[in-house]
Amino acid sequence: xxxxxxxxxxxxxxxxxxxxxxTIEITLLGSVVALLLGLVFxxxxxxxxxxxxxxxxxxxEVVRSTPLLVQVFFLFFVLPQFGVTxxxxxxxxxxxxxxxxxxxxxxYRAGIDAIPKGQWExxxxxxxxxxxxxxGVILPQAVPRVLPALGNYVISMFKEVPLLLxxxxxxxxxxxxxxxxxxxxxxxxxxxAGLLFLLLSYPASMLVRRLERRxxxx
Amino acid sequence: xxxxxQIVGVLSDGLPETVIATLxxxxxxxxxxxxxxxxxLSSSRTVRGVTRVYVExxxxxxxxxxxxxxxxxxxxxxxxxxxxxxxGIVVLGLNHxxxxxxxxxxxxxxxxxxxxxxxxxxxxSPxxxxxRVILPQAVVEMLPPxxxxxxxxxxSSAILALITVPEVTRQARExxxxxxxxxxxxxxxxxxxxxxxxxxxxxxxxxLLERMASARLGRRPSRAARAAARAAGxxxxxxxxx
Numbered sequence: 001x002x003x004x005x006x007x008x009x010x011x012x013x014x015x016x017x018x019x020x021x022x023t024i025e026i027t028l029l030g031s032v033v034a035l036l037l038g039l040v041f042x043x044x045x046x047x048x049x050x051x052x053x054x055x056x057x058x059x060x061e062v063v064r065s066t067p068l069l070v071q072v073f074f075l076f077f078v079l080p081q082f083g084v085t086x087x088x089x090x091x092x093x094x095x096x097x098x099x100x101x102x103x104x105x106x107x108y109r110a111g112i113d114a115i116p117k118g119q120w121e122x123x124x125x126x127x128x129x130x131x132x133x134x135x136g137v138i139l140p141q142a143v144p145r146v147l148p149a150l151g152n153y154v155i156s157m158f159k160e161v162p163l164l165l166x167x168x169x170x171x172x173x174x175x176x177x178x179x180x181x182x183x184x185x186x187x188x189x190x191x192x193a194g195l196l197f198l199l200l201s202y203p204a205s206m207l208v209r210r211l212e213r214r215x216x217x218x
Numbered sequence: 219x220x221x222x223x224q225i226v227g228v229l230s231d232g233l234p235e236t237v238i239a240t241l242x243x244x245x246x247x248x249x250x251x252x253x254x255x256x257x258x259l260s261s262s263r264t265v266r267g268v269t270r271v272y273v274e275x276x277x278x279x280x281x282x283x284x285x286x287x288x289x290x291x292x293x294x295x296x297x298x299x300x301x302x303x304x305x306g307i308v309v310l311g312l313n314h315x316x317x318x319x320x321x322x323x324x325x326x327x328x329x330x331x332x333x334x335x336x337x338x339x340x341x342x343s344p345x346x347x348x349x350r351v352i353l354p355q356a357v358v359e360m361l362p363p364x365x366x367x368x369x370x371x372x373x374s375s376a377i378l379a380l381i382t383v384p385e386v387t388r389q390a391r392e393x394x395x396x397x398x399x400x401x402x403x404x405x406x407x408x409x410x411x412x413x414x415x416x417x418x419x420x421x422x423x424x425x426l427l428e429r430m431a432s433a434r435l436g437r438r439p440s441r442a443a444r445a446a447a448r449a450a451g452x453x454x455x456x457x458x459x460x
Binding site for chain 2: 003061062065066067068069070073074077078081106107109110149159160161162163165166173176177180186187190191193194197198201202205
């Protein structure tokens with residue numbers, strides 16, 4: 001038996017590509033959660049609301065310091081006991097999204113902290129309402145600066161989707177495993193799976209790097 | 219609640235595997251980061267190119283794929299099977315070493331040019347220059363991002379559960395869930411606490427090292443570097459461009 005069988009490789013490619021679509025779907029939906037929730041976390045923490053501030057801090061620390069896999073298991077096994085049963089796909093989106101929201105909140109925070117004090121003072125001088133200060137002055141300056149960092153996190157999320165095979169989500173690696181178990185040939189499925197990740201995430205990270213460089217020079 | 223002692227017992231049975239995997243992974247990460255990081259700064263194009271392939275290859279693919287590849291595919295190609303724990307340590311090291319290489323490269327490059335020129339003026343050999351002048355200053359820069367990277371590695375060690383290593387996460391999933399199905403909240407609560415404590419230990423040791431490395435240079439640890447590393451997180455080794 002040859003080490004690498006091209007016919008077999010081409011035969012399984014369509015199935016793997018279909019599974020890749022699921023991976024991308026989870027990545028994109030998870031990104032929406034992470035990017036929005038992270039912004040909410042960052043703004044809420046900046047408002048220094050007593051009690052909520054400490055609770056949020058503790059929540060972010062716990063989520064940041066514990067494995068995503070354990071958090072996914074938590075959502076998958078604990079929530080149903082409280083009457084909330086989510087499909088594996090939704091658990092994946094929520095788990096990935098909340099986990100990365102704790103990272104993106106730090107990124108937004110750095111962006112907000114970098115806004116010169118004069119901008120805040122000018123807002124006060126113009127007596128802008130709270131909401132206008134955030135939506136009209138601070139965030140439009142803070143968010144574009146941190147786009148490359150946020151982009152990096154989206155790429156990281158993409159690479160973490162295979163974890164979800166532990167709860168039965170059929171993404172690329174799980175599909176590769178199932179294909180392999182039919183024929184007992186694992187070389188082609190796992191190698192192709194790896195190449196698919198590289199093929200998407202390498203150009204994406206190049207793009208982010210270019211964005212980063214443009215910002216530095218701008 | 220009455221099952222708490224058993225739950226803690228089963229989870230702590232997995233503790234040695236988690237700790238060994240993390241420590242082994244950290245050791246391999248340090249070695250690979252320094253070697254690959256310095257090779258990325260080599261003057262030879264070929265050396266830089268080959269190192270780039272390693273760094274981008276491991277940063278560009280999923281850690282789970284790397285784990286499955288080394289555990290399931292490599293044995294077919296080379297004819298021998300790695301022990302699960304050993305395969306896990308190799309993957310944790312190779313993967314995080316690729317991220318660490320960028321940290322080392324960035325830190326070495328951040329040492330001011332005058333330091334090189336001063337070392338050359340004192341006619342130090344290239345090796346002396348690196349060891350006695352550049353690296354001690356670069357190390358101070360490296361420690362905060364490495365703290366993040368090691369915590370990331372600790373968290374990644376949970377994926378070894380997928381290749382049957384009986385570490386903490388696998389103990390929770392495969393031993394406790396089937397037997398104490400009613401206590402899931404307790405099971406994962408204790409699991410979270412275990413990882414939190416381990417992460418806190420890593421930070422404690424790294425802060426200590428930071429203080430020692432800074433003291434050697436007659437500095438105090440910089441809060442700014444730590445804050446930047448936190449915002450940059452586990453992947454953005456270039457730092458947030460703000």
